Amino acid sequence: MSEGTLDGATAGLSRTTKVRAVQAAVLVSLVVSVEVGPRTGVVGRTTLIPLSVMVEELLGLLGSGQLTPHIVQTFAAVFGAFALAVVTGVPAGIVLWRVDTLKQVLDPYLLIYYAVPFFAFYPLxxxxxxxxxxxxxAISWGFSVVIVVTNTASGLAQIPEAYTAAGRDMNLSRWQMLRYVYLPASVPYVFTGLKLGFVYALIGTIASEFILAESGLGWLISYNYNNFDVPGMYAAMLLVISLALAVNTVLARVESRLYQRAVA
Amino acid sequence: MSVRAAVVRRMDGIDSVRVGQFLVPVGVLVVWQALVGVTSGVAFAGPAATFSALVGGIEAGWLATGLRRTMTELVVAYVLAVVAGLWIGVALGSSDFWSDVFEPILIGTYSIPKVTLFPMFLFVFQLGMDSKIAFGWFHGVFPVAILTMSAMTTVSDEHLKVARSLRLSRWQTFREVIVPSILPGLVIGLRLGFNLTFLGIVLGEMFAAREGLGYTLVEFIAGGQIDRIMAIIVVLVAVAAVVNVGFFALESRLGARERTADIRM
Structure with a gap:
């Protein structure tokens, strides 16, 4: 029995390493093909440029300060929309969790909300x-707020009965319950909503800038596309994708840490 | 609270939920109409103006033409996304090792703003329908593949063994064993895949196209034809609502409980 578990453990370890190794190989080959494909002419230079050229162009643009106003514009929109979504979405989520009838009424509509091709509202x-x-x-707030609302409501509903019972035994007032029991216990779940809300605000901003705007990173990609500045376009693309991946990685890390703490 | 009171409250709850759900669209209409009064002077169109723009658009033909174009792109892209997503999901999901390798990669790609990549689709597929179809496909294939892959864990090894001992062909195994087992998870993937394909098509049309409802939407900004913009939005919302209500019915029949609204472009 003990031998069996030991075997299982070492097999599991080497398997994890194997999975990591293959993942690394997949990612490296992807990166290499973006570099080698255009260099060898497998992919036309008008379609894709080597990754090193993109990086060089991006560093040049960052150094010259040409990107700064667009970065400022995009960040202002993303953080502004996200802040609005938190300020409106979290209280709305609390209300929805408190008033069950309202939640039941709105449930089907909240589900259908993200089914609508949302950017159709942008021209309006x-x-x-x-x-x-x-x-x-407005559009990024709208795109982000509902995921915050639904995750706050369902996060608060997931709090273990024991916590609320303990709070009630201590004769906590309604406000104290919210302040000392519900909110701390629901942090990891609510954070999932905030994480998605931030990603949605980012996507909403980039997509609307891309369709029609006067500045911003999304706008820069479409502007460079329309003006046949292929290196500039790929530099902006690389920046946006790296930013999105970095934000995702950091938020996912924080999230898993919060869940671990909640379990411990 | 007495049991009787609780029961009465519960019954009240059910009734008020029904009534409330019915009242939501009415409320939207009322608020929309009220906005007309508030925004008098600013360019805005109320329900009545939008409705007449809708009817006018159908009679004049531009709305029907755009809708036909968008729906053609949507259907082709969606079918391709379902076929590819199912294939990828089943292929990766049949092996624990490969699903462990590719799951984080697929989810990571799923969460980048795909819209930034649209110029690449334009380079490869040009300005016509193909680029929109490819872009819609690119949006829809991820949720189908990811949810199929995770649903594959519900296929029991016993059933696969029985299939092997019955010498079922690959196609027969897929049809008779895999599909029935993964169906509850799969339908959610199919719904999210549809929604994202739709989004991708409309986004693509808004950015670079000469036809389709997305293109018309942006065209009407310059002319300030808000009633027509609203009419297009109404049509798009109606398409999304009808398809999703169909999926919800299917999901509850198949017992798919986990209802997520999470979509990422």
Missing amino acids: LISILGLGIAPIL
């Missing part, structure tokens, strides 16, 4: 608010 918002940061903030 531009027509009403004019071109600028306002319609981008």
Whole structure:
């Protein structure tokens, strides 16, 4: 029996290493093919440029400060929309969790919310608010807020009965319950909603800038595309994708740490 | 609270839920109409103006033409996304090792803003329908593949052994053993895949196209034809709602409980 578990453990370890190794190989071959493909002419230079050229172009643009206003614009929109989504979404989620009837009424509509091709509203918002940061903030907020609301509501509903019972035994007031029991216990679940909300705000901002805007990283990609500046376009693309991957990695790390703490 | 009171409350709850669900669209209409009053002077279109733009668009033909174009792209892209996603999901999901390798990679790719990659699709597939179809496919294939892959864990090894001893062909095993086992998880993937394909098509049309509802949406900004923009939005929302309600019915019949609204582009 003990031999069996030992075998299982070492087999599991080497398997994890194997999985990691193959994952690394897949990613490396992807990166290498972006470099080698255009260099050897397998992919036309008008379609794709080598990764090293993209990096060089990106570093040059960053160094010259040409990207700074676009980075500032995009960050302002993403963080602005995300802040709005948190300020409105978390309280709305609490209300939804408290008032069960309201949650039941809205459930099917909340599910269908993300089924709608959301960016169709962007032209409407531009027509009403004019071109600028306002319609981008509005669409990114709208794209982000509902995932915050639904995750806050379902996160609060997942709190173990024992916690609330203990709080009630201590005769905590409603406010104290919320402050000392519900909110701390629901942190990891609510954080999942915030993580997705931030990613959605980022996607919403980049996508709307890409469709129609006056500045921003998404706009820069489409502007460079329309002006046949292929290196500039790929540099901006690389920046946006690296930013998105970095944000995702960091938030996923924090999230798994929060869940571990909740279990411990 | 007495049991009786609890029962009464529960019954009230059910009734008020039904009534409330019915009242939501009514409420939306009322707010929409109220906005017309508030925004008087600013360019805006109320329900009545939108409805007449909708009817006018159908009569004049531009709405029907755009819808036909968008739906053609959507159907082709979706079918291709389902076929490819199912194939990838089943192939990777049949092996624990390969699903462990590719799951984080697929999910990682799923969460980058795919819209930034659209110029590459334009380089390869040009400005016509093909680039929109490829872009829609690219949006839809991930959820189908990811959810198929994770549903493959519900296929029991016993059933696969029986299939092998019955000498079922690969196709027969897929049809008779795998599909029935993964169906509850699969339908969720099919729904999310549809929603994302739809989003990808409309985004693609909005950015670079000469036809289709997405293209028309952006065209009407310059003319300030808000009633027509609203009419297109109504049509798009209706398509999404009808398809999703169909999927919800299918999901509850198949007992797919886990209902996630999470989509990522």
